Amino acid sequence: MPTIKLTRRAIKDLKRLSEQTGLLKVPDLLADLQQRVRKYDICPLDGNNEGLQRSKHDRLRLIFQDESADVVIKAVKLRDDRTYKHNYNSLSALPRYEWHGEQGGDWLRFVTGSYRYSPILTEAQRSDLSRTDWHQGKCSISLIQNPPGTGKTLTALLRACEYYQENKDIIFIVPRPLIQDLEKFKPYQNLDRNQPNRFFLGTFWEWIAELYPERKIATVEEELIAFRQVFKQRRNKKNSHQNNQPISHKDVLLYQAFVLNQSKIRQDKNPIYRDNLERIEYLRESVNPFAWYAALGEKLSRWQATQQIQNNQLQPIANCTSPEGVFIFVDEAQDYLLSELKTLFHLGRTWNISHPVQLWLFGDLNQRIQPVNFTWGNLELEEVEVLEPRWQNFRNSKRILEFANLFLQLKARLSYASGTKWSAIPGDPELAYEEGDSVRLIVYNSKQEAYYFLEQLQQKTCTDRSLDQSINSNRSLLQELSRQVKVLVSDAADPHYQSTQEVEFLTVEQVKGREFESSIAFCLFDAQPLSQGQIYQWYTLFTRTRSRLLIVATRQEIEAIGAHYFSDCQIIEPHDAIAIHQTIQWIASAISDADAAERVEYVKRQILKSFEQPLQLYWDMYDILRSIGLSGEDLRCFEEAHQLIETLRAHPLEELEREQIAARSTRIPTISLQCLILRSMHRSWDAVAVASQLIGTDDAEYQRILQCIAADLEQKGLFYEAERVRAKFVETETEYPYPELLNGSGKLLPLIYDALSDRLSYLEEREIALLESSPDC
Numbered sequence: 066m067p068t069i070k071l072t073r074r075a076i077k078d079l080k081r082l083s084e085q086t087g088l089l090k091v092p093d094l095l096a097d098l099q100q101r102v103r104k105y106d107i108c109p110l111d112g113n114n115e116g117l118q119r120s121k122h123d124r125l126r127l128i129f130q131d132e133s134a135d136v137v138i139k140a141v142k143l144r145d146d147r148t149y150k151h152n153y154n155s156l157s158a159l160p161r162y163e164w165h166g167e168q169g170g171d172w173l174r175f176v177t178g179s180y181r182y183s184p185i186l187t188e189a190q191r192s193d194l195s196r197t198d199w200h201q202g203k204c205s206i207s208l209i210q211n212p213p214g215t216g217k218t219l220t221a222l223l224r225a226c227e228y229y230q231e232n233k234d235i236i237f238i239v240p241r242p243l244i245q246d247l248e249k250f251k252p253y254q255n256l257d258r259n260q261p262n263r264f265f266l267g268t269f270w271e272w273i274a275e276l277y278p279e280r281k282i283a284t285v286e287e288e289l290i291a292f293r294q295v296f297k298q299r300r301n302k303k304n305s306h307q308n309n310q311p312i313s314h315k316d317v318l319l320y321q322a323f324v325l326n327q328s329k330i331r332q333d334k335n336p337i338y339r340d341n342l343e344r345i346e347y348l349r350e351s352v353n354p355f356a357w358y359a360a361l362g363e364k365l366s367r368w369q370a371t372q373q374i375q376n377n378q379l380q381p382i383a384n385c386t387s388p389e390g391v392f393i394f395v396d397e398a399q400d401y402l403l404s405e406l407k408t409l410f411h412l413g414r415t416w417n418i419s420h421p422v423q424l425w426l427f428g429d430l431n432q433r434i435q436p437v438n439f440t441w442g443n444l445e446l447e448e449v450e451v452l453e454p455r456w457q458n459f460r461n462s463k464r465i466l467e468f469a470n471l472f473l474q475l476k477a478r479l480s481y482a483s484g485t486k487w488s489a490i491p492g493d494p495e496l497a498y499e500e501g502d503s504v505r506l507i508v509y510n511s512k513q514e515a516y517y518f519l520e521q522l523q524q525k526t527c528t529d530r531s532l533d534q535s536i537n538s539n540r541s542l543l544q545e546l547s548r549q550v551k552v553l554v555s556d557a558a559d560p561h562y563q564s565t566q567e568v569e570f571l572t573v574e575q576v577k578g579r580e581f582e583s584s585i586a587f588c589l590f591d592a593q594p595l596s597q598g599q600i601y602q603w604y605t606l607f608t609r610t611r612s613r614l615l616i617v618a619t620r621q622e623i624e625a626i627g628a629h630y631f632s633d634c635q636i637i638e639p640h641d642a643i644a645i646h647q648t649i650q651w652i653a654s655a656i657s658d659a660d661a662a663e664r665v666e667y668v669k670r671q672i673l674k675s676f677e678q679p680l681q682l683y684w685d686m687y688d689i690l691r692s693i694g695l696s697g698e699d700l701r702c703f704e705e706a707h708q709l710i711e712t713l714r715a716h717p718l719e720e721l722e723r724e725q726i727a728a729r730s731t732r733i734p735t736i737s738l739q740c741l742i743l744r745s746m747h748r749s750w751d752a753v754a755v756a757s758q759l760i761g762t763d764d765a766e767y768q769r770i771l772q773c774i775a776a777d778l779e780q781k782g783l784f785y786e787a788e789r790v791r792a793k794f795v796e797t798e799t800e801y802p803y804p805e806l807l808n809g810s811g812k813l814l815p816l817i818y819d820a821l822s823d824r825l826s827y828l829e830e831r832e833i834a835l836l837e838s839s840p841d842c
Contacts, residue, residue: 067131069095069164070185071138073459073498074156077582078141079176080547080656086143087125088176089732092168094120094127098136113152128153137161157498160216160459161185165251169734170688177543178658179692182250190220193454194425206410207450208398209427212492213608214460214580217427218243219250221394225264226252234391235264238272238409240400243578245662245694269395269405273370276412283364285314291360292317295352315436316348321368322402322438324349336476336597337436371404375411390421397577398428400435431473431491432608433601434573458492460580462501462612466494469607471630476600492608499612505648506616506634508623514639515588515617516561519552519568522585525649526550526567541733542671542683546659550652551584553606555591564667573602576609579663583613583655590622613655615648665693669703676712680720684728687737697769704741704773713745721746740770749774753790768794 071079082088097104098120110117110128117139120127126148128140139156142148163183167175175183193209211217222237229235239247244267247253256264265272273282283291293312323338323345332338338345358366365373393413398406406426413422430440458466470491509515549569553576554562562570571579589603607614616634623631637644661668668689675682683689687700695703704710713721725742728735736758743752752774759767771790778787 066099066101067134067136069099069136069138070161071164071180072140072156072158073160073162075138075141076162076176076180077656082125082141082143083544084732087122089169089172090122090125091127091141092164092166092172094122094125095138095164096166098127098129098131110149110153114149114154117153130158159187159457160498163251169732170685173541173543173685173733174659174688174692177547178660179249181658184216184219184223184250186216186220186223187457189454189456190216191224193452193456194220194224205422205450206413206424207426207452209425210429210451210453210490211427211456212429212458212466212490213432213605214458214466214492214498215454215456215496216459217429218247218396218578220456221396221425221427222247222250223252225392225394226250226256228392229256229264232389234389236272236391236393237264237266237396238269238394239266239396240577241268242663243396244268246578249662269401269409270367273374273408277370277374280370281364282370283361283366285317287361287364288317288366289314291357292320292352294360295356296348298356310344316344318402319345319436320348320352321366321404322436324352325354325368326404326438332438335438335440337433337438340596340598341436367402368404371402371408374408375404390423391416393422393424395424395426396428398426399430399433399439400428400437401439403438406439431476431601432605433598434577434605436598453490455493455496457496457498459498460611461492461497461608462499463494463497464501464503465607465610465612465614466492466497468504468614468633469604470494472600472603472607475626475630476597476604501612502651503633503635504614504616505637505651506618506631507637507639507645507648509617509619509639512588512591512619515619518617518639518645519561519587521645522550522552522649523565523568525646526653529650529653540681540684540727540731542668542675542689543659543661543685545671545683546661546664546668547656548653549657550649551581551657553584553586553589553609555589555602566671569664569667573605575663576606579658579660580609580611581657582611583615583652583657584610585615585617585652587617588619588622590618590626595625611655613652615652661689661692662694668693673707676709678716680713680716680724682724682728682738682742684731684733684735684738688734697765700737701769701773709741710745710777713742718746737766737770740774744774744777749778749786749790753793 079088079091082091094105096102098107105120105122107118107120109115110119114128117128117130120129121144124144126142126144127138128142130137130139137158139153139158140151161184162180163185164175165183171179209217218239225235225237237247247266253266262275265275270282289312296312319341323332323335323341326332358369393409395401395406395409409424413424416422461469473491507518509518545566549567552562552568552570554570554572556562557570557572557575564570584606586603586606589606616631637648639645672683672686672690675686690696690700690703721742725739725746728739728742736755739755740752743749743755753771756767756770756774759770771794775787775790778784778790
C-alpha cells in the first residue's frame with residue numbers, strides 16, 4: 066500500500082474544517098486512497114492542475130498527487146465556484162507529514178498539532194547528516210549552525226533514530242522543555258529499545274548523573290539557594306542599583322560563565338559579557354567561590370563537576386558498548402556553558418580510544434536566550450567541520466524572515482560599536498516556505514493606549530468566537546486552543562498579560578520549541594538601554610511565527626530602535642476602528658497548533674471550567690487529558706481530586722440527559738465522557754454497557770472505567786453490584802451468594818427474582834423426584 070503524506074498547506078486547510086464540514090470524514094477518504102478501494106469518486110484534474118487528482122465526499126475535495134509509492138495530499142477544499150480555478154501544482158510539496166491511520170480523536174490531535182510528530186526528512190536534511198568517514202582513534206566533531214525554522218532538531222532526532230537502528234549507541238542531549246515533545250515523535254516511539262541505555266534522551270546533567278551516580282551534583286535550584294545565601298552575607302552594599310536586583314538563575318549562569326571561568330579566551334569580545342559587565346563585576350565582588358562551594362555542602366556545583374571530569378578526577382561507570390560506535394547529538398548548543406561542552410568533548414575523546422565517536426552540535430547564535438559564554442570560536446577545537454547547510458526554512462514566510470533579519474543588522478551595528486564579534490549568518494529569505502503577508506505595525510502614543518488594544522483584542526475575539534457556530538457545536542478543546550491568539554511579551558509579570566480562553570501571553574522562555582501561524586509582538590522594545598541580548602530574544606520571538614506577524618509598539622519605542630527598521634511594515638492607524646478590527650480578524654483567522662502538552666495547567670483549568678454553569682463539556686476532554694500525560698490511575702485521580710461526578714450532580718438531571726445525548730451523537734470518540742455523565746446520573750449499568758464498546762480497542766481504559774463504576778457502587782454500600790462489575794474483567798476471590806449472577810448483566814432485582822425462581826423450581830422438581838422414588842409412595 067502507498068504511504069499517505071500531507072503537505073503543510075493541506076494541514077492548514079484541514080484546520081479550517083469542522084465536524085459539520087467533513088473534518089472527521091477525511092480519514093475515510095485517506096484510507097480509500099491508501100487501500101486503492103476507490104469507494105469514493107476520484108477523477109483527474111486538467112489545465113494548470115494536470116497530473117493531480119481529486120477525491121470527493123459531498124462538498125469535501127481532496128487534491129492529491131499519486132506517486133505510486135506515495136499519495137501526497139496537496140490541498141483540502143470545500144467545493145465552490147473557485148475550487149478548480151486554483152493552480153495547485155504551484156503549491157509547495159514540502160514539508161510533508163505521514164498519516165498513520167489516525168481516526169476520531171487521534172485524527173483531531175493530528176490536525177491540531179500532532180502531525181508534527183510524523184515528519185518526512187528532505188533529501189538535503191538526510192544527506193548533510195550522513196557522514197561515514199569517522200574512524201576509531203579520532204573523535205569526529207561537526208558544528209551545524211543554521212537559522213530558525215530549518216528543522217535542526219527534528220533532523221537530528223530522525224537521523225539519530227536511523228543510526229540507532231544501525232546498532233550505534235545514541236546520546237541525544239536537549240534542554241528540559243524539549244524532551245516531552247521529542248518523545249512523541251513517531252520514529253522515536255517506534256524504536257525497539259530492548260537495551261534502553263543504548264539510546265539516551267535527556268538533559269546534559271541527567272546524562273552526567275547516569276555516568277557518575279555515586280557523585281552528588283547540585284541541581285539548578287540548590288545552586289541558586291546556596292548562591293543567595295552567600296550573596297546575602299557578603300554583598301557589596303555600595304552599589305545600590307545592583308542591590309535592588311534580586312539574585313536569579315541568570316546570575317548563577319553569569320557567575321559560572323565569566324567569573325569562575327579563568328580561561329585565556331578574551332571575554333571582552335563576547336556580547337553577553339559586554340551586555341552584563343557591571344552585573345558580572347558586582348557578582349565577582351559579592352560572592353566568594355569557596356564560600357559558595359561550602360554552602361553547597363557535600364554536593365558539587367556544576368562548574369566543579371565539569372572541571373573534575375575534564376581533569377580525570379571523576380571516572381564514569383558507564384561507557385558506550387556498541388562496537389559500531391556512538392553518536393552524540395547536542396541541540397540548542399548556543400545556550401550551553403563552555404565548560405559543559407568541553408566536558409562533552411573530553412568524554413568523547415576518552416571513549417574514542419576503543420570506539421569511534423561522532424559528535425554533532427546544533428545551534429544558532431542568533432537565537433541565544435541564556436547568558437552563557439559559548440561561541441563557536443571559543444570551543445578552541447582543531448579539525449572541526451563547521452557546516453552551514455542551506456536547508457529550506459519551513460517555518461517562516463519570506464516577509465517575516467526579512468523583518469527579523471533587520472534586527473540582526475541592528476545587532477551587527479551594536480557589535481561593531483562595542484568591539485564584540487558577530488558572525489552568525491541570518492536565514493536566507495529566498496529559502497522561505499512561502500512569500501506570506503507583510504508584517505503589520507500599529508504605533509500608539511503611550512503604553513496605556515497600547516493596553517487598550519489588548520482590550521479590543523479580547524472583546525473582538527470573544528465576540529467572534531461566540532458567533533462561530535462551528536466552534537460552539539464542535540466542543541473541541543484542541544480546536545479552541547489552536548484558535549487562541551498568541552501575544553509575545555517581554556515581561557510576564559505585567560498584570561495586563563493574563564491569558565484567557567481567547568488570548569495567550571508568552572515570553573521568550575515559553576516560546577522556545579513552539580511555532581505559531583500568527584502572533585502579536587506587544588511592546589517588546591520598551592526596555593532600555595538596548596542590548597545585544599535583547600535583540601537575540603526579539604529575533605527568537607519573531608521567528609516563532611509562520612505567516613502573520615503584527616507589531617504593536619509605542620512611538621517612543623520606534624524612535625529608540627529607529628523608524629527605518631519598520632519601513633517595510635504595513636502601517637495600521639491606531640484610531641481607525643475598522644482597520645483595527647480587520648487586523649485582529651487577520652491575526653485570529655490564522656489557526657495555530659494546539660500545543661496542549663506545553664500548557665498542562667491551563668488545559669486542566671479549561672476542562673474544569675466546562676463543568677460549571679452553563680454546562681458545556683468538551684467532547685475531546687479525555688483525549689486531551691491523555692495527550693498531556695494523564696492515563697489509567699492518573700485519570701481516576703484527576704476525576705476524584707476535582708470531584709467531577711459531584712460537580713455534574715449539581716446540575717439538573719435534564720441538563721445531564723442533554724449532554725449525554727449530544728456526546729453520543731458526535732463523531733468524536735466520547736465513550737469515557739459518556740460513562741462519566743452516566744455515573745453522575747446513577748446509571749451504573751448503562752455506563753458499563755457504553756464502556757463495553759472499548760473491549761478489544763482500549764482494554765486498559767475499559768478496565769479503568771469499570772473500576773471507577775465499582776468504586777461508585779461500593780460507596781453506596783452496593784458491594785455485590787460492585788463485584789458484578791469487576792467480574793467482567795477479573796475473577797473474584799470473594800465468596801458471594803448466587804455466584805452465577807456475578808457474570809450477568811442488567812438490574813440486580815430481576816436477576817435475583819429469576820435466580821430464586823430457578824432455585825425454587827429446582828427444589829420442587831427434586832422434591833417430586835424424591836417422593837416418586839420413595840417406596841412409601
